[in-house]
Amino acid sequence: xxxxxxxxxxxxxxxxxxxxxxxxxxATSAAPAQATATAPSTAVPxxxxxxxxxxxxxxxxxxxxxxxxxQPLNASRVLQNEYYSWLNRDRHAQxxxxxxxxxxxxxxxxxxxxxxxxREKVCLDCHSTSVTPAMTAGHxxxxxxxxxxxxxxxxxxxxxxxxxxxxxxxxxxxRGMIDLRAPIxxxxxxxVCHLGDQTREVDHELIGAGHPILAFELDxxxxxxxxxxxxxxxxxxxxxxxxQVVEFRDSVANLARHARGQKWPEFxxxxxxxxxxxxxxSTWRQERGWPDRAGLPSWSPQHWAVLRMIVNRAAPGQxxxxxxxxxxxxxxVARMNDPAGVAQAADAAKRxxxxxxxxxxxxxWSDSDVRSLMSAIADDQDFIRRSDVHSAEQVALTLQSLGxxxxxxxxxxxxxxxxxxxxxxxxxxxxxxxxxxxxFAQKLAAVKxxx
Ligand code: HEC
Ligand code: HEC
Ligand code: HEC
Numbered sequence: 001x002x003x004x005x006x007x008x009x010x011x012x013x014x015x016x017x018x019x020x021x022x023x024x025x026x027a028t029s030a031a032p033a034q035a036t037a038t039a040p041s042t043a044v045p046x047x048x049x050x051x052x053x054x055x056x057x058x059x060x061x062x063x064x065x066x067x068x069x070x071q072p073l074n075a076s077r078v079l080q081n082e083y084y085s086w087l088n089r090d091r092h093a094q095x096x097x098x099x100x101x102x103x104x105x106x107x108x109x110x111x112x113x114x115x116x117x118x119r120e121k122v123c124l125d126c127h128s129t130s131v132t133p134a135m136t137a138g139h140x141x142x143x144x145x146x147x148x149x150x151x152x153x154x155x156x157x158x159x160x161x162x163x164x165x166x167x168x169x170x171x172x173x174x175r176g177m178i179d180l181r182a183p184i185x186x187x188x189x190x191x192v193c194h195l196g197d198q199t200r201e202v203d204h205e206l207i208g209a210g211h212p213i214l215a216f217e218l219d220x221x222x223x224x225x226x227x228x229x230x231x232x233x234x235x236x237x238x239x240x241x242x243x244q245v246v247e248f249r250d251s252v253a254n255l256a257r258h259a260r261g262q263k264w265p266e267f268x269x270x271x272x273x274x275x276x277x278x279x280x281x282s283t284w285r286q287e288r289g290w291p292d293r294a295g296l297p298s299w300s301p302q303h304w305a306v307l308r309m310i311v312n313r314a315a316p317g318q319x320x321x322x323x324x325x326x327x328x329x330x331x332x333v334a335r336m337n338d339p340a341g342v343a344q345a346a347d348a349a350k351r352x353x354x355x356x357x358x359x360x361x362x363x364x365w366s367d368s369d370v371r372s373l374m375s376a377i378a379d380d381q382d383f384i385r386r387s388d389v390h391s392a393e394q395v396a397l398t399l400q401s402l403g404x405x406x407x408x409x410x411x412x413x414x415x416x417x418x419x420x421x422x423x424x425x426x427x428x429x430x431x432x433x434x435x436x437x438x439x440f441a442q443k444l445a446a447v448k449x450x451x
Contacts, residue, residue: 052157052176055131056138058083058147060159067148082148082228089226092146095127103210110209118142125200126193151189153178183239184361187218187246194221195250198257204267213268213432215390217397218243223404236408237365240401241310244394245360248303249353255329256346259339269333271300271388299333301326302390305383306398309376313369314360318352325349367406371451374402378448381441389435396425399447418450 062068062083072079079085087093098104099118108117117123124130128142129150137156140149149155157175161167173179180186194216196202202214219240223231251269258266304326311319328345332338365373377395384392399422407413425447428440 051137053135053154054137054156055129055135055140055149055154056156056159057136057140058144058149060138060155061148066163077230079228079230085226085228086148090228092150092225093144095145096124096143097145099123099127107206107209107211111205122200122206126202146193151178152180181234183218183234183242184246184357186222186239187243188250190218190221191216191247191250195247196254197250198254201254202268203263207268213390215393215397216247217394217401218247219401219404220397236405237370237402238361238363240398241363241365242357242361244303244307244310244398245314245353245356248307249350249357251303252329252346252349252353255333256343256350259342259346264339265333265336267297269299270297271390297334297336298388299330300390301330301387302394305387305391305394306377309373309380310360311356312376313373314363315356318356322349322352325352365405367409370402370405374399375448375451377402378444378451381444384441384444385437387437389429389432392425392435392437392440393429395444396422396429399425416450418447421447421450 067078067080067082068084069080070084072081096118099116104117104123108115108120108123111122113120113122121130124142126146128145129140129147130142131140131154135154140147153176155176158172158177161175162172162177169177169179169181178185178189180189191197192200194214196214202211207213217240219236222235222239255266255269258264258269308319308323311322325345325348329342329349332342332345377398384395403413403418403422407419413419421443425440425443428435428443
């Protein structure tokens, strides 16, 4: 959990109002000539292909008249400086370079990979736009890391067409663009790398070898990318809520797959910090006790930690049933001796979540809904005392996300006590090894007092 992420969010909120003004202001000054002068040197002529589903490479998006302006323009619905933002400020552009660092070398060594990290598919699948030659019709360079098409889909079917007058977003989607305007689709897309799926995963072997444990919350992570889009109401609270339920669904699907396959028990489903912790500092764990036999590893309830509150609103009738399945999962995962039972409970939880996804995505959230939800979450200190650092991260990210939705409408709140109290939660999360549930719970009480 990186504090930087959240500082960036706070900065974004502070500049929220300024950004839209700036977009208008630069429209007059950003002459096309200026943009051309600083156009990326990698720009190459577009290959002539029309077959959809092929990757063309980032250079084909980067022309100054398209997405390669150095400043946001006001000539079209899009900002047009997406390439520039991505290249200079977005970590995704660096995702491949990371594979050359010492940490990556250590991970590769510990995993006994045959080649260097930057040559291994297991790393490239998430740290670059890893596609086979048969899937490309341009110059797709691994060095470009996670480039436009990794998120927006292969461009051959719509690259030329999408700038034509009258061409719609829906037409692009029909020709292979991923519909990121839909929060459900967007969440699924990010989660492929930020949670993992059947094709790629940061499993316990990677974590044991030294890979960071992943954390993700759709709204925070989207708005700190940095954003290269105009904010709209498919972001904010809706993205947070939909992201939570999609992430739960995808995580129980992963769990069911682990339980059915060779990788069982798969410890990345559990709370590493629950038992890999220096025993010297683990009095909190002994204070808290275990739901089953003492000392068993626990399933991490991180994807359930705040979803519970959403289910209370979206489908109160299903809360008890889902909670029961989650409790079964927690017990069965900890005992490790009934993978078939785990798979069955995970499948059942996934079926309920499948139904919840569209229901949650359709919900409307007023400011007073948001406040009462924040209150309920901040009040739930008992849950926090019984769960793990990953759940605390979800709680903090959630309060940050919901808090931002209030500050977005009332800029006075940005420097107010609520924002400060939420920021203080992240001090507890800087280093997962030092996490202490009772301190975090106290800080939650402080958030509650500001609401
Ligand atoms: C399922 C996707 C996935 C796979 C597979 C994966 N990574 Fe990562 N990796 C990530 C994500 C996402 C992050 C960013 C984590 C964050 O900050 O939330 C990351 C972060 C890292 C970091 C820390 C980055 C930094 O700036 O210090 C290193 C190093 C790293 N990965 C190396 C590797 C290596 C080496 C492999 C292959 C053995 C690998 N990764 C496989 C998704 C993946
Ligand atoms: C890590 C994923 C990711 C990468 C990489 C990425 N984008 Fe995006 N992009 C998004 C998301 C998320 C949105 C917001 C979609 C929405 O809410 O409508 C977006 C929105 C956009 C929009 C506004 C589209 C609209 O429908 O209003 C444009 C244009 C765009 N991206 C172009 C690019 C270009 C060009 C690149 C490469 C230089 C790029 N993107 C790289 C995720 C990504
Ligand atoms: C193809 C895999 C992939 C996809 C798809 C992807 N990411 Fe990432 N993302 C990564 C990797 C790898 C890193 C780590 C890069 C590094 O450390 O330099 C990363 C880093 C990030 C970071 C920086 C994290 C930090 O700790 O500072 C954010 C924020 C982020 N991603 C958000 C998103 C969002 C939001 C989406 C979907 C709209 C998305 N990503 C889609 C692979 C991906």
